[in-house]
């Protein structure tokens with residue numbers, strides 16, 4: 001059946017998030033790849049969220065990065081504010097509590113964050129190079145000083161590169177899931193615009209003002225997000241088609257993958273960019289690390305021909321990935 005036909009036939013009242021085993025992600029046997037792509041297609045069309053297991057990202061790298069992020073968040077507010085994201089042209093750096101408002105009906109998100117994007121790995125004797133991004137999202141990363149948080153940049157980038165390798169390997173599977181050649185995204189992800197964010201959510205106790213959550217209801221802006229959640233703490237929820245919030249608890253050894261608006265726009269909403277939020281009622285601090293993986297910023301988000309039909313006309317205006325992401329940043333931080 002065509003993608004459009006399958007999309008029309010789906011029952012979207014999901015109650016749980018599928019878990020997909022990626023042991024065979026680098027196996028080029030067509031039967032194995034099709035099996036994986038079939039599971040990914042089903043999750044992307046019905047839920048927009050899935051867990052991945054056997055992804056190959058060492059847990060120690062995420063844990064090491066998290067420790068450095070905790071050291072950073074423990075710095076005095078003035079020190080963190082020296083690299084506030086509103087001072088950079090591309091929203092890189094530190095975002096203080098309540099500075100973002102992901103839900104336009106909300107009154108600010110109760111988290112603080114640190115965000116950075118691609119820079120090339122250091123080779124022996126060199127410093128990592130910033131990516132030469134042009135256009136709306138141009139601008140370098142900013143980092144806390146080595147004195148303030150020793151080893152921060154190096155430790156965090158080790159985790160980033162490992163998660164990036166996994167993210168790059170996902171694009172061919174998404175292409176197969178869309179009945180496209182595996183290399184469809186290759187020329188659109190040459191300098192993938194991948195932003196990693198460290199988030200710190202203080203516990204919310206007592207009565208909660210529904211307008212101030214850890215992060216208000218929103219969709220992500222890129223193609224997909226690779227999310228590491230702190231083990232043992234439930235906070236993330238997704239909204240299903242019955243408008244019911246479904247918990248997405250951390251499952252040891254897994255990451256959560258959720259689709260974002262760039263994929264929704266490419267696929268004319270055949271792949272779901274699902275609304276989600278996080279509320280930390282655990283009584284202790286919670287940390288999470290999303291990696292927002294998009295196409296190159298200069299790529300036009302045009303609907304794929306297989307995703308448009310007379311009954312399913314094009315839903316979104318065509319815009320570059322960079323202009324789209326920049327507009328979403330501006331709306332979120334300049335509320």
Ligand SMILES: O=C(O)CCC(=O)C(=O)O
Nearest residue numbers: 199215220236278288290
């Ligand atoms: O902290 C989480 O679990 C979710 C974070 C999130 O949705 C985001 O940063 O876009």
Ligand SMILES: [Fe+2]
Nearest residue numbers: 218219220276
């Ligand atoms: Fe999100």
